Amino acid sequence: MDSPTVLVTGATAAVGSDLIPALHARGAAVRAMTRPPGRPLPGVDNVVADLRDPGSIAAALDGVDRAFLTSPSEPGAADLQIAFADLARDAGVDRFVLLSRYAANPDPPVRVPRRHAEVEAHVRALGLDHTVLRPNLYFQSLLAFAGTIARGFFAAPIGDAAVSAVDTRDIAGSAAAVLTGEGHTGRTYTLTGPRAVTHDEIAQALSAATGREIAFRDASAERFTAALAGVLPRRRLDGLVEDYAHYARGEAAEVHTSVADLTGHPARDITDFARDYATAFAPE
Numbered sequence: 242m243d244s245p246t247v248l249v250t251g252a253t254a255a256v257g258s259d260l261i262p263a264l265h266a267r268g269a270a271v272r273a274m275t276r277p278p279g280r281p282l283p284g285v286d287n288v289v290a291d292l293r294d295p296g297s298i299a300a301a302l303d304g305v306d307r308a309f310l311t312s313p314s315e316p317g318a319a320d321l322q323i324a325f326a327d328l329a330r331d332a333g334v335d336r337f338v339l340l341s342r343y344a345a346n347p348d349p350p351v352r353v354p355r356r357h358a359e360v361e362a363h364v365r366a367l368g369l370d371h372t373v374l375r376p377n378l379y380f381q382s383l384l385a386f387a388g389t390i391a392r393g394f395f396a397a398p399i400g401d402a403a404v405s406a407v408d409t410r411d412i413a414g415s416a417a418a419v420l421t422g423e424g425h426t427g428r429t430y431t432l433t434g435p436r437a438v439t440h441d442e443i444a445q446a447l448s449a450a451t452g453r454e455i456a457f458r459d460a461s462a463e464r465f466t467a468a469l470a471g472v473l474p475r476r477r478l479d480g481l482v483e484d485y486a487h488y489a490r491g492e493a494a495e496v497h498t499s500v501a502d503l504t505g506h507p508a509r510d511i512t513d514f515a516r517d518y519a520t521a522f523a524p525e
């Protein structure tokens with residue numbers, strides 16, 4: 242196919258917004274999906290749709306060749322992704338790329354990867370041409386801590402465990418490669434950075450890039466929960482605490498070469514992220 246049209250969900254989120262230019266660079270046309278009331282993006286076919294509204298999703302999928310699916314990190318997201326995948330099959334898309342998660346696993350006790358595993362199993366059984374991407378923790382998740390980092394610290398219940406966190410620009414680059422290239426049908430790619438880093442090492446990278454002293458403080462799950470109460474809904478916060486316990490057990494430290502294999506360039510390191518996003522962590 243010369244120039245496929247790809248539906249990009251989550252077009253204003255971290256991965257989706259980087260995926261659009263990455264697809265353009267590979268010659269694909271983009272239909273960008275934002276949820277109501279919609280935020281028109283330049284240089285794309287814009288569509289407004291809500292994963293909770295099947296009619297709007299069917300309309301968004303109408304006429305596209307390929308689809309990239311992300312979802313909110315919230316309870317019920319798996320059902321929304323499964324419903325979307327069914328509609329993509331009905332619409333006859335010829336390639337479906339699912340953004341899942343590192344260590345998506347049907348076994349308890351970590352709820353978010355478990356839900357992603359349910360979606361993966363459903364997609365595999367649909368008979369669609371599909372590829373699964375399993376990224377580890379996003380470097381860009383640190384932006385949620387920008388407020389305290391601007392004051393010189395960030396805190397999380399992770400201790401000195403290392404995580405092979407990954408840059409969303411590399412997830413987007415990998416997704417663009419899979420959406421436009423050949424040989425990825427039925428494959429599952431785990432996307433990580435080039436090494437596993439501790440939060441102390443992240444703090445060192447941020448300090449070097451910003452020229453300010455930024456410290457990591459280990460926090461108990463209780464303190465972390467208390468600090469975020471009122472910022473995140475309770476059930477989402479419970480999932481996040483489980484995620485950190487999973488990281489703290491050292492279960493998210495494997496390094497994979499998929500980013501370099503798919504994109505042809507090395508995965509970005511925490512030092513690259515810190516340099517490129519230094520201004521986001523500056524005091525007001």
Ligand SMILES: NC(=O)c1ccc[n+]([C@@H]2O[C@H](COP(=O)([O-])OP(=O)(O)OC[C@H]3O[C@@H](n4cnc5c(N)ncnc54)[C@H](OP(=O)(O)O)[C@@H]3O)[C@@H](O)[C@H]2O)c1
Pocket residue numbers: 250251252253254255256257275276290291292293311312313314318340341342343353376377378379382
């Ligand atoms: N964050 C991480 O470190 C990480 C790591 C690995 C995997 N993941 C996975 O990546 C996915 C996205 O996570 P995230 O943290 O990037 O979430 P996010 O920043 O909240 O992005 C979610 C996207 O989904 C859109 N969205 C939310 N509700 C919607 C609805 N009802 N209909 C249509 N679109 C909707 C949001 O739109 P708006 O822009 O309008 O809000 C946003 O663009 C999740 O499945 C998560 O498990 C995340």
